[in-house]
Amino acid sequence: MNTNYYAVIMAGGIGSRFWPVSTSEFPKQFHDMLGTGKTLLQQTFSRLTHDIPSGNVQILTNERYLDLCLEQLPDIDASQVVLEPAMRNTAPCILLSALKIHKENPDGVMIVAPSDHWIEDEDAFRKDVKTCFEACASNDILVTLGIHPTFPNTGYGYIESDKEDDSTLKKVLQFREKPDYETAKQFIAEGNFFWNAGIFMWSVKSIVAAFKELMPEMYAALNEGYTVLNTTEEKGFVDKNYPNVENISIDFAIMEKANNVLVKKATFDWNDLGTWGALHDKITETANENAVVRATPHLKNAAGNMIYTATDKLVVVDGLNDYIVVDKENVLMIFPKEKEQDIKQLLNEVKENFGEEYT
16 A cells, blocks of 8 residues: 555535435435445445555544544544534535645645445546546646546536547546536537546645645635644544635635646446435336335335335335335335435425424
8 A cells, every 4th residue: 555645535414315314413424325234434435445544544524423433434543534613615624634634744645535425346446546646646736537427417517628638637628517408418419528526636735735826715724723633532633713714615616726637537337326316226126126225125016116224124015106215213204206306305394393303
């Protein structure tokens, strides 16, 4: 393993579209969403530590999830958990991690990866990361992995690469926000657009320099306030100035402004497990397109359903098509799959009518 290699896993989201399994107290990244025996966070950590020392992995998360991180990842200690005392999107927490790594090792090269993605071909993923790491170690570049689009998805942002660039790492012309369906079809027809997976790589020198130039106030605040308050098991790494910085994503803050951004076409399969429908699409294997996690199903006249149980129990379904069926200790949800984007609103209704006990 290369001791200059670092990983930063973003694990602070709530994952409200996976309610009722994902809640504010116990978000989806800490659940075994696929029934594999490992949580999404554990799978991501395992994938990255094939080539990166476990001591060089940082977890970006909310203060309330420190204990969950330490419980699920026994190979790390509290000093590797970077805590967000306030929700400020991805730019501040990435800068905080980069400053921390820069202090430890100015020659560090880092990958930033979400905790909740599903990547099956891990060997291909590792090869892509190695290619990007080697380029970042010797060049002042900011690299992102782009996913080859297989259909005109309107739920992802897109990355436009230079058609004339035949390099492995291609120059990024621009980032495009989530398009409408017709625009997404045009992107795919062009052949030089990728889905933005939110996986980034760079040297800590390059990303710190980019923040210093493009986000000088944020850089000044976090660099000045940089301090390790406590590295015991009770507290992770915290920055006193963090709550005062701008709430902004890494895409808006840096990637869309910098002129040294490159994209590497991913050679691995990828799934952003953002909704019950995405989970259904990932694990559907039967002819009737029912997807089942953990349950023992007895299904008749049922097709296209996503069935998830917290424990291994018999689930009998007859005459139900294209529904999300989720059985949790204190909640049973039977909800049309076509309305999965409404689950966020449903969560608000549940909170308003029944309090926070279920959310």
